[in-house]
Amino acid sequence: MRDLLSYFQENGMMDSVEGCLVHMDITNLDIQQVVQMCWDNQLYDAMIYVFNSGMNDYISPMEKLFQAIGPPLQEGKPLTDEHVVMGNKLLVYISCCLAGRAYPLGDIPEDLVPQVKNQVFEFLIRLHSVEAAQEEEVYPYIRTLLHFDTREFLNVLALTFEDFKNDKQALEYQQRIVDILLKVMVDNSDFTPSQVGCLFTFLARQLAKPDNTLFVNRKLFDQVLEFLCSPDDDSRHTERQQVLLELLQVGGVVQFDEGRLLYLAEKAEFYQICEFMYEKKHLYDKIVDCYLKDPLRKEELFNYIHNILSMPGYSAEEKHSVWVKALQHFKDLVRINAAKTAELVAVHFADEVHSIITSLQDNYLVFQFLKCLLDPSSREGLNSQTVLKLGPDLHELLVDLLCQFSPQQVIVFLKTSQDYRLEETIQITEKHKLHEATAYLLERKGDVQGAFQVLLQTLKGKLHKLAMESSDSDKPDGEEEETADEVQSLLQRVEEALHDIIALCQRSSSGLNQQQREALWFPLLEAMMSPQKLLKGADTIHTSEALKELTMKVLNSMSSFIAPPAIIQRILQDPVYGKGKLAEIQGLILGMLETFNYEQTLLETTTNLLNSDLHWSLSHLRKAVSKGLHPRQDHCNICLQQYKRRQESEEEIVIFSCGHLYHCQCLQRKETGVLSERQYPWSCYKCTSNQGSRPADRASSESSRSRSASLAQNKVTSAHRGITAEAHGRKMMAEATLDAQQTQAWDQFRTIYRGPSRLAVLTELTHSHGTERAGLSNPAHPGTGSIYHSENFQLKLTPPPLVEE
Numbered sequence: 059m060r061d062l063l064s065y066f067q068e069n070g071m072m073d074s075v076e077g078c079l080v081h082m083d084i085t086n087l088d089i090q091q092v093v094q095m096c097w098d099n100q101l102y103d104a105m106i107y108v109f110n111s112g113m114n115d116y117i118s119p120m121e122k123l124f125q126a127i128g129p130p131l132q133e134g135k136p137l138t139d140e141h142v143v144m145g146n147k148l149l150v151y152i153s154c155c156l157a158g159r160a161y162p163l164g165d166i167p168e169d170l171v172p173q174v175k176n177q178v179f180e181f182l183i184r185l186h187s188v189e190a191a192q193e194e195e196v197y198p199y200i201r202t203l204l205h206f207d208t209r210e211f212l213n214v215l216a217l218t219f220e221d222f223k224n225d226k227q228a229l230e231y232q233q234r235i236v237d238i239l240l241k242v243m244v245d246n247s248d249f250t251p252s253q254v255g256c257l258f259t260f261l262a263r264q265l266a267k268p269d270n271t272l273f274v275n276r277k278l279f280d281q282v283l284e285f286l287c288s289p290d291d292d293s294r295h296t297e298r299q300q301v302l303l304e305l306l307q308v309g310g311v312v313q314f315d316e317g318r319l320l321y322l323a324e325k326a327e328f329y330q331i332c333e334f335m336y337e338k339k340h341l342y343d344k345i346v347d348c349y350l351k352d353p354l355r356k357e358e359l360f361n362y363i364h365n366i367l368s369m370p371g372y373s374a375e376e377k378h379s380v381w382v383k384a385l386q387h388f389k390d391l392v393r394i395n396a397a398k399t400a401e402l403v404a405v406h407f408a409d410e411v412h413s414i415i416t417s418l419q420d421n422y423l424v425f426q427f428l429k430c431l432l433d434p435s436s437r438e439g440l441n442s443q444t445v446l447k448l449g450p451d452l453h454e455l456l457v458d459l460l461c462q463f464s465p466q467q468v469i470v471f472l473k474t475s476q477d478y479r480l481e482e483t484i485q486i487t488e489k490h491k492l493h494e495a496t497a498y499l500l501e502r503k504g505d506v507q508g509a510f511q512v513l514l515q516t517l518k519g520k521l522h523k524l525a526m527e528s529s530d531s532d533k534p535d536g537e538e539e540e541t542a543d544e545v546q547s548l549l550q551r552v553e554e555a556l557h558d559i560i561a562l563c564q565r566s567s568s569g570l571n572q573q574q575r576e577a578l579w580f581p582l583l584e585a586m587m588s589p590q591k592l593l594k595g596a597d598t599i600h601t602s603e604a605l606k607e608l609t610m611k612v613l614n615s616m617s618s619f620i621a622p623p624a625i626i627q628r629i630l631q632d633p634v635y636g637k638g639k640l641a642e643i644q645g646l647i648l649g650m651l652e653t654f655n656y657e658q659t660l661l662e663t664t665t666n667l668l669n670s671d672l673h674w675s676l677s678h679l680r681k682a683v684s685k686g687l688h689p690r691q692d693h694c695n696i697c698l699q700q701y702k703r704r705q706e707s708e709e710e711i712v713i714f715s716c717g718h719l720y721h722c723q724c725l726q727r728k729e730t731g732v733l734s735e736r737q738y739p740w741s742c743y744k745c746t747s748n749q750g751s752r753p754a755d756r757a758s759s760e761s762s763r764s765r766s767a768s769l770a771q772n773k774v775t776s777a778h779r780g781i782t783a784e785a786h787g788r789k790m791m792a793e794a795t796l797d798a799q800q801t802q803a804w805d806q807f808r809t810i811y812r813g814p815s816r817l818a819v820l821t822e823l824t825h826s827h828g829t830e831r832a833g834l835s836n837p838a839h840p841g842t843g844s845i846y847h848s849e850n851f852q853l854k855l856t857p858p859p860l861v862e863e
Contacts, residue, residue, distance in 0.1 A: 079104040084112035156218040208253040212260040255301025262310035279313040287322035343379040360398040400430035425459035453478040461490035513559040524548040525589040528601040567619040579616040690717035696724035
């Protein structure tokens with residue numbers, strides 16, 4: 059065995075050694091060699107097994123492990139990974155010994171269990187170690203385990219104490235260990251509040267047991283309470299509060315004077331402790347104050363109030379006290395979270411909105427509160443979207459506050475809300491000089507001209523400022539770059555204002571007559587052309603060109619509503635262009651003519667394409683209805699009697715494209731009430747019956763006819779070959795024009811034979827052309843100026859006539 063272990067050691071196979079040793083008979087081993095080899099190679103499980111099984115020695119392994127981890131813990135040095143492994147194995151080993159289990163596997167012989175427990179307890183409570191130095195503190199083993207892992211060591215003791223019921227010796231050890239723990243940890247600065255709290259939580263659990271025999275001086279609990287609530291500094295505030303809370307939750311509250319505890323908790327700002335005590339006394343309204351004062355849990359107050367007011371289990375008086383307390387602190391609630399406050403008000407305080415607004419006493423707080431209350435979309439992250447139906451006065455108040463604190467959101471709110479009064483809201487927006495919002499309200503009121511004038515004045519002001527800034531060329535060289543940036547910014551604002559007013563004119567023009575349209579578009583055109591006469595000199599070329607492009611944009615937009623001659627006449631009358639040479643207005647006129655030619659070509663091309671499609675469909679339809687039909691059978695599919703090609707009496711026959719043949723009288727009887735004297739909207743009785751519907755229903759509803767119905771019905775007459783028969787046949791053929799059935803068949807045929815949509819291709823080309831034509835259409839909205847976007851435009855097509863022959 060000695061040679062085998064040496065072989066494993068020489069070949070680096072020590073992992074296999076430990077797995078073998080714990081299953082081997084120790085009497086066959088050289089114990090000295092094995093112990094030394096295990097210690098050198100950190101095989102602690104095998105070492106413990108050799109000591110326990112080979113020599114019934116349960117103390118020596120603990121001594122060796124304590125000698126390894128004790129010094130660095132006493133010196134306050136950080137433990138290495140090896141030390142941590144040794145400490146964890148030591149705790150597990152002690153737990154196994156006290157529970158009567160062998161380590162690492164199996165059980166301790168029953169006759170040795172009491173002896174092992176006593177030996178372990180005696181070892182732990184030793185005053186000093188075997189080779190103690192003079193500076194060694196008392197109870198080194200318990201102190202070492204507490205420093206290594208306080209919580210786990212106390213858990214080991216708690217599990218061990220569970221079995222101490224009738225064992226007098228074990229109960230004495232229990233009391234002795236508790237006394238040592240208190241002596242070691244209390245009044246010792248080496249342990250953190252969390253470690254001290256773990257000890258007293260452990261003690262509180264033990265004292266709360268019904269068969270408890272432990273005695274702990276109550277003054278020690280008071281001493282710990284003072285330690286946790288009145289530290290010398292404010293460090294570890296959250297940790298100390300959590301430790302005390304855990305101590306109270308496991309039953310430690312019975313060890314304290316509640317008045318003293320509450321006083322110290324409030325002084326230390328332990329608001330969770332205060333909440334715990336108030337909840338025991340059902341003082342739920344005071345818990346609201348705890349949440350308000352606790353900076354870490356303010357957001358949780360909303361859920362707490364909602365739960366108290368909505369959940370069962372609380373009396374009406376308790377709910378009312380919380381309701382009143384919340385009503386008194388809405389100013390604080392809005393400061394914490396306006397969205398959650400609005401949600402709380404919508405659910406529980408719907409009738410107190412006006413009083414809440416009065417209590418806020420701050421316009422910005424009112425703005426935040428009303429915005430979340432009247433606009434549920436602003437309550438981000440909340441599941442509930444409760445909406446209150448409040449009076450128009452509050453909506454108008456919010457508009458007023460939006461004008462003050464968030465002007466860019468005014469129009470968005472005006473579009474989404476419908477609960478304000480137009481006249482009062484217009485006065486508010488005019489007071490704050492929000493022209494876009496005023497124009498929107500005027501347009502909604504129906505005063506298009508008023509809205510137009512507001513936007514026009516805004517545009518004129520921006521154009522005048524742009525012209526003045528561009529014409530000011532006397533600035534120093536250092537400010538030229540700033541001036542260029544300012545001009546660019548002004549151009550962008552002018553373009554935005556122009557876009558708004560063009561959109562208004564386009565929306566409104568469709569419902570106005572020609573004179574009213576000119577009253578909108580021509581002042582806009584004049585407003586764009588008049589500033590250009592102020593731009594003179596080389597420094598204004600960029601601005602002048604930009605304004606001409608914007609003017610062209612106006613012309614393109616108004617060409618859908620105003621006749622081109624009227625536009626050209628107005629341009630020629632303008633002082634900017636009327637007194638100049640042709641070259642000055644050549645660009646505008648050529649641009650209009652190019653747009654006209656383009657749209658005229660587009661119209662002609664579209665008409666030709668659609669006419670060609672229609673003619674193609676009709677020619678195929680005519681070809682289909684002109685084909686001869688061959689019956690499948692030589693009998694009527696209703697009466698099943700054969701028809702005769704030649705007989706003395708006239709007999710009208712109807713044959714469908716599906717090949718089924720009927721007597722006219724038989725088919726009339728099946729479709730009574732549907733047919734008329736001059737119209738024959740028949741459908742094949744057999745085909746429609748196979749599809750599960752009645753022929754009369756199929757005849758009465760054109761939309762539900764099947765494709766099995768004939769594309770054309772042929773009326774055939776069986777008669778002698780006389781003059782009368784021939785004349786009658788010619789008469790019936792002359793009457794064979796497109797009836798309702800054939801019209802429907804034509805629609806079906808057109809769908810069947812529809813080829814690639816050339817109109818779609820043309821539309822794609824139109825958009826591509828509109829994108830490339832800079833200055834002739836709105837770059838942001840392709841095709842905006844085209845006549846095809848005018849609702850007055852109609853395309854009339856004349857289909858080629860059908861030839862009856």
